Amino acid sequence: MTRFLSKSLAFLLLCIPFPGVSAETPVVDDRADSIAEYRRMLREGNPGELWVARGEALFHLPRGPNEVSLDECDLGLGPGVLDGAFAALPRYFEDAGRVQDLESRLVHCMVTLQGFDREQLLDEAFSSGGRESDMEALAVYVASRSNGYPLSVELSHPRELEMFRIGEALFHRRSGPMDMSCAVCHTHEQRRIRLQGLMNVNNPLQVRDVMGSWPTYRVSQGTVRTLQHRMWDCHWEMRLPDVEYGSDATVALILYLNERARGGLVDVPGIRR
Amino acid sequence: MFRASVAERSAGCRPFRLLALAVLAGPLLGTPVAAQGLSALERQVEAVVRDSWGDAPPSEARRLAQDDTQLECSRVRNEPGEVLRARIQARERERIQYPEGGLVLGDPVEGERIAKDSYGGRVGRLRPDDPGRPNGGSCRACHILEPRDDMGGTLGPPLARFGLTHGTGPEAVRYVYERVYNPHAFQPCTEMPRFGYHGFLTVQQILDVAAYLLSPGSPVNRPESPRQEAPAPLRPAQP
Numbered sequence: 133m134t135r136f137l138s139k140s141l142a143f144l145l146l147c148i149p150f151p152g153v154s155a156e157t158p159v160v161d162d163r164a165d166s167i168a169e170y171r172r173m174l175r176e177g178n179p180g181e182l183w184v185a186r187g188e189a190l191f192h193l194p195r196g197p198n199e200v201s202l203d204e205c206d207l208g209l210g211p212g213v214l215d216g217a218f219a220a221l222p223r224y225f226e227d228a229g230r231v232q233d234l235e236s237r238l239v240h241c242m243v244t245l246q247g248f249d250r251e252q253l254l255d256e257a258f259s260s261g262g263r264e265s266d267m268e269a270l271a272v273y274v275a276s277r278s279n280g281y282p283l284s285v286e287l288s289h290p291r292e293l294e295m296f297r298i299g300e301a302l303f304h305r306r307s308g309p310m311d312m313s314c315a316v317c318h319t320h321e322q323r324r325i326r327l328q329g330l331m332n333v334n335n336p337l338q339v340r341d342v343m344g345s346w347p348t349y350r351v352s353q354g355t356v357r358t359l360q361h362r363m364w365d366c367h368w369e370m371r372l373p374d375v376e377y378g379s380d381a382t383v384a385l386i387l388y389l390n391e392r393a394r395g396g397l398v399d400v401p402g403i404r405r
Numbered sequence: 406m407f408r409a410s411v412a413e414r415s416a417g418c419r420p421f422r423l424l425a426l427a428v429l430a431g432p433l434l435g436t437p438v439a440a441q442g443l444s445a446l447e448r449q450v451e452a453v454v455r456d457s458w459g460d461a462p463p464s465e466a467r468r469l470a471q472d473d474t475q476l477e478c479s480r481v482r483n484e485p486g487e488v489l490r491a492r493i494q495a496r497e498r499e500r501i502q503y504p505e506g507g508l509v510l511g512d513p514v515e516g517e518r519i520a521k522d523s524y525g526g527r528v529g530r531l532r533p534d535d536p537g538r539p540n541g542g543s544c545r546a547c548h549i550l551e552p553r554d555d556m557g558g559t560l561g562p563p564l565a566r567f568g569l570t571h572g573t574g575p576e577a578v579r580y581v582y583e584r585v586y587n588p589h590a591f592q593p594c595t596e597m598p599r600f601g602y603h604g605f606l607t608v609q610q611i612l613d614v615a616a617y618l619l620s621p622g623s624p625v626n627r628p629e630s631p632r633q634e635a636p637a638p639l640r641p642a643q644p
Binding site for chain 1: 447449456461466470471474476526531545558560597599603
């Protein structure tokens with residue numbers, strides 16, 4: 133079944149021309165509609181579904197030094213409850229003593245339940261070259277179990293409110309050799325970096341659309357990428373050092389964005405250039 | 406009790422890195438943030454920054470320290486009032502340094518290459534740029550550069566035909582040089598990077614870009630009429 137799916141997907145991808153996939157594509161104004169159409173068509177055969185399937189298998193398989201599955205992992209709604217859990221993250225977790233997003237929570241479970249080495253998990257969180265990432269598959273699987281749920285972070289715990297405020301401040305914090313902050317690019321309506329449209333954090337429709345569609349399949353990278361990767365990527369482009377996977381800065385930013393996106397429906401995996 | 410928690414956790418965990426940062430934060434980016442009065446929230450944010458980039462080597466971590474203008478512009482969300490505008494403008498003007506050989510237009514062909522090149526300055530373990538290769542200016546990421554430029558971004562104003570209205574006189578050369586070297590001297594809290602102040606571009610590179618923008622023969626100043634409006638985004642927002 134998986135092989136068949138894989139083959140049909142490959143066939144689909146070969147058949148569809150790739151306008152918008154290359155950063156060198158010239159702007160032709162009347163093609164915006166055809167791009168949207170192309171994205172709709174791709175969604176019907178989203179290769180990211182293969183990562184969802186792999187993540188499902190990994191999640192329920194006994195793994196790690198302790199040879200247990202992640203079925204006892206509490207993602208906020210109780211051990212083993214996956215439906216709707218991602219939509220309410222990040223949130224404060226008593227057992228960890230901190231606010232965690234999906235990925236930092238998965239790391240927590242893989243370390244405490246399965247006995248994996250934390251440093252190694254962080255090192256291998258992003259797939260690269262030929263090496264697949266379990267984290268990308270696990271994250272998109274768990275997120276997909278919230279499909280159709282509205283994003284609904286609550287900020288009911290004082291630490292959540294604290295992290296929201298920190299995230300908001302980080303979003304506007306300029307630094308580095310290009311004087312950049314997230315806000316430099318993401319507080320304007322209808323602006324582009326080169327040909328790439330930029331989300332405006334003050335436009336709830338755009339923020340909902342974006343935050344509800346990560347993790348996403350990246351056509352240009354041939355893999356699923358997660359919000360943690362998006363956070364790393366933005367800071368890298370801002371000429372800042374690598375931000376640590378699952379760190380407080382990334383969680384605070386994701387919490388800030390998900391609060392702005394509240395009410396948006398989860399629909400993952402997304403698909404992007 | 407929760408308010409101090411993030412700061413306490415990180416301060417407790419990484420005393421040596423904290424110390425190293427405090428010592429190293431200053432030199433690259435002017436006045437370090439530690440020298441200035443921070444609010445309780447700002448102190449929490451700084452603790453989170455130290456913690457979240459705790460593995461970065463000091464040579465990279467210093468990029469995270471804010472200088473005075475970065476801090477002030479962050480605080481006012483890039484919309485400074487009159488007093489702050491004047492203060493930043495005066496301070497940043499003082500920071501402009503000029504080439505020893507005077508302000509002479511450089512090579513427009515090299516300038517075009519620099520304006521369209523986005524390579525350079527990225528650090529980290531995962532995908533660093535080669536520091537041995539000159540930085541590009543990434544001008545095109547934010548500006549439509551030429552009358553038929555279909556690739557330019559729209560964060561900054563279009564620059565097509567810039568030279569036709571500015572000429573190539575000494576005032577025009579000085580203006581472009583200073584504007585690229587330190588745009589806050591003209592527009593406090595602008596989103597444009599201080600290319601010269603940070604040394605992201607060399608003085609000669611800025612003069613080359615100035616030649617590209619101003620020279621009558623440059624593709625920037627081709628006689629074709631520019632587009633009536635900036636083209637609509639090709640792709641829906643997807644950061």
